[in-house]
Amino acid sequence: MSDNTIGRLFRITTFGESHGPAIGCVIDGCPPGLGIDVAEIQRELSRRATGKSRHTSQRKEQDEVQILSGVFDGCSTGTPIALLIKNTDARSGDYAEIAKKFRPGHADFTYWKKYGIRDHLGGGRSSARETTMRVAAGAIARKYLREMFQIEITGWLAQLGPIRTDQVMDLEAIDQNPFFAPDASVVEQLEEHMDRLRKSGNSCGARVSVMASNVPAGLGEPVYGKLDADLASAMMGINAAKAVEIGAGFRCVDQLGTEHRDEITPTGFLSNHAGGVLGGISSGQDVLVSVAFKPTSSLRIPCRSIDIAGNEVEVVTKGRHDPCVGIRATPIVEAMLALVLMDHVLRQRAQNG
Ligand code: EPS
Numbered sequence: 001m002s003d004n005t006i007g008r009l010f011r012i013t014t015f016g017e018s019h020g021p022a023i024g025c026v027i028d029g030c031p032p033g034l035g036i037d038v039a040e041i042q043r044e045l046s047r048r049a050t051g052k053s054r055h056t057s058q059r060k061e062q063d064e065v066q067i068l069s070g071v072f073d074g075c076s077t078g079t080p081i082a083l084l085i086k087n088t089d090a091r092s093g094d095y096a097e098i099a100k101k102f103r104p105g106h107a108d109f110t111y112w113k114k115y116g117i118r119d120h121l122g123g124g125r126s127s128a129r130e131t132t133m134r135v136a137a138g139a140i141a142r143k144y145l146r147e148m149f150q151i152e153i154t155g156w157l158a159q160l161g162p163i164r165t166d167q168v169m170d171l172e173a174i175d176q177n178p179f180f181a182p183d184a185s186v187v188e189q190l191e192e193h194m195d196r197l198r199k200s201g202n203s204c205g206a207r208v209s210v211m212a213s214n215v216p217a218g219l220g221e222p223v224y225g226k227l228d229a230d231l232a233s234a235m236m237g238i239n240a241a242k243a244v245e246i247g248a249g250f251r252c253v254d255q256l257g258t259e260h261r262d263e264i265t266p267t268g269f270l271s272n273h274a275g276g277v278l279g280g281i282s283s284g285q286d287v288l289v290s291v292a293f294k295p296t297s298s299l300r301i302p303c304r305s306i307d308i309a310g311n312e313v314e315v316v317t318k319g320r321h322d323p324c325v326g327i328r329a330t331p332i333v334e335a336m337l338a339l340v341l342m343d344h345v346l347r348q349r350a351q352n353g
Pocket of ligand 1: 018049050057058059061090091094122123126127128129130132239298319320321322
């Protein structure tokens with residue numbers, strides 16, 4: 001399997017499977033002298049972790065990150081930073097029944113078609129457990145962006161199933177509820193929706209939005225390294241992501257030019273339909289991205305499928321699955337935005353000084 005790396009100058013290579021001994025990454029290209037605080041990385045990891053509420057997977061992982069290299073006296077040295085998290089609570093027996101069957105809607109079908117290897121244990125490399133490393137590396141990128149540019153990244157759940165959660169934007173509320181919802185008044189409704197869904201054995205989708213403020217103008221490399229193209233690629237690379245919008249996104253189809261264009265005045269732009277990117281280059285406005293996550297495919301509700309020999313079978317998936325992967329996706333989406341901005345900050349410095 002190739003292409004386990006993201007970034008040109010700030011390069012993250014992840015490795016590991018959900019039910020293997022550990023999961024890890026190597027960060028290559030981190031500038032020297034950045035304070036690396038394991039507690040800060042841990043804080044981000046705990047925001048993403050399983051089992052924080054009854055609405056997510058009940059797998060109990062400590063997600064304790066070890067820094068194996070690249071840090072001396074609490075600072076990055078400029079050498080590769082290797083991070084490792086041991087897997088301690090895999091329950092591989094849950095997957096015995098689907099060892100030779102495919103879950104409709106899951107990567108296990110295409111992994112089989114491509115590699116001819118069936119690592120059925122916890123989804124193997126296709127598991128969302130891999131996102132621990134995106135979040136850990138993202139915490140380092142985020143720190144650099146904050147210290148060097150005062151860039152602040154904030155993500156939130158914008159919609160869960162049919163319920164809009166962003167009609168009120170109270171940024172303080174986001175980390176005060178298990179959904180990362182900025183509208184505290186809908187939390188009860190979300191709880192009820194998820195309780196009903198969990199009892200029925202079904203799953204639902206979600207939309208997560210993220211914003212980066214204080215992004216300097218000029219990030220992004222036309223024509224094949226556009227900032228928005230790299231953002232779309234990074235976000236679509238998150239497990240279960242099915243769509244990405246930058247700024248107005250698909251809404252731009254309905255807009256007239258007079259509405260969509262963001263008028264400019266001596267004191268700034270009058271709107272931000274562009275999502276902070278014009279011609280693939282950051283404009284200095286907030287960068288705005290939204291990601292749609294599909295409903296989880298691992299369901300205990302029986303369905304029709306085939307086995308690896310092509311025979312008709314019924315599939316029932318056991319285990320501790322998230323009924324809505326979007327609930328835990330906010331820290332992941334934030335991390336991907338941080339990784340892409342970090343890479344582009346270094347690329348901008350390399351060419352333009
Ligand atoms: C996942 C399935 C579940 C989740 C896992 C992602 O794993 P398991 O079946 O082994 O309990 O718990 O998420 C994590 C372990 C994590 O840290 O995010 C999947 O199929 O993607």
